[in-house]
Amino acid sequence: VLQNYVTLTCNVNGGEGSIPAETKAIDEAAGLASFTVSSAAPTRAEYSFKGWSTTAGGAVEFKAGDALKTEADMTLYAVWEQNPLVTFTLTYDANGGTGAPAKQTVQTRSGSGKLVISSTCPTNGDMVFCGWSDVKSGYAKFQPGDTVELKGDVTLYALWVKKNTTPKTGDDGNAALWATLAALSVLGMGAAVVFGRKRRHN
Numbered sequence: 001v002l003q004n005y006v007t008l009t010c011n012v013n014g015g016e017g018s019i020p021a022e023t024k025a026i027d028e029a030a031g032l033a034s035f036t037v038s039s040a041a042p043t044r045a046e047y048s049f050k051g052w053s054t055t056a057g058g059a060v061e062f063k064a065g066d067a068l069k070t071e072a073d074m075t076l077y078a079v080w081e082q083n084p085l086v087t088f089t090l091t092y093d094a095n096g097g098t099g100a101p102a103k104q105t106v107q108t109r110s111g112s113g114k115l116v117i118s119s120t121c122p123t124n125g126d127m128v129f130c131g132w133s134d135v136k137s138g139y140a141k142f143q144p145g146d147t148v149e150l151k152g153d154v155t156l157y158a159l160w161v162k163k164n165t166t167p168k169t170g171d172d173g174n175a176a177l178w179a180t181l182a183a184l185s186v187l188g189m190g191a192a193v194v195f196g197r198k199r200r201h202n
Contacts, residue, residue, distance in 0.1 A: 006033045006073050013056055013078040015044035032069040039064040042078050046109035052076040083109040088150040090115050095136055095157040097124030112151045119144045127160035 004026060010019040019040045024033040041049045041064070051060035056077045062068060087107050094100040101120040106113030121129050121144060131140025136157045142148060 006070055008035045008068065008070070009073070009075045010038060010052065011056070011075055011077045012042035012044075013080065015042035015047070015049065015078050015080065017042035026071065030069075032071050035068045035070070037062045037064055037066045037068055037076070044078075044080055046083050047080040048083055050079045050081050053079050083111075085109055088113055089153045090117075090148070090150060091153070091155045092118065092122075092132070093136075093155055093157045094122040094124070095159070097122040097127070097129070097158055097160065099123050100158065106150060112149050114147055114149050117142055117144050117146045117148060117156070122158050124158070124160050126163045128163050130159045130161055132156040133159055 005023050006026060007021050007023045009021045012019070017040070019038050019042065022035060022038075024035060026033045037052060043049065051064075052062040053059060054061055054074065054076065058077070058079070060079045062076060068074075085107055086109070087105050090104045090106075092100040092103070099120070099122040101118035101122075104115050104118065106115050117132065123129070131144075132142045133140055134154065134156060138159070140159045142156065148154070
């Protein structure tokens, strides 16, 4: 007895994502049902989706948009290729100071990797170390112990302010310096708090 309908099923084969099965009527003249391979692609951590095979461990036989004809129910299995292992480097620049931490590296297959910023702090004479930034000037974005996510090689630059000198009684000349240092300290603490909140949510 001729089967009137056949179903095409896609098995993500270890990946994630749901691709609905399709059911088509068989063309009586040809004895086959015609399908178009779905353009939807599953995902899998550290792997790249290459196409579809008629066996779980087979090579690619079909890709998105390909025409497929079958006389019976068929299952297609996702074909995966493991991503190459890459290394990202976090470099510290003392930015005029000395004693920058050693470089850190992270290896990943997913396109990004996380590192904890070194607890080693550089020195710079009478300057006070405020933290790290991905630019040479401005405000500290990161502090020792913060977690950063690298999607490539990154350089962090030390940021500095002049060491605080206690003003003498009645000396108004240092008022501006006091105000500047207070503002920088508050901004630096704010950056650390925001980053800490991000780390807790992660």
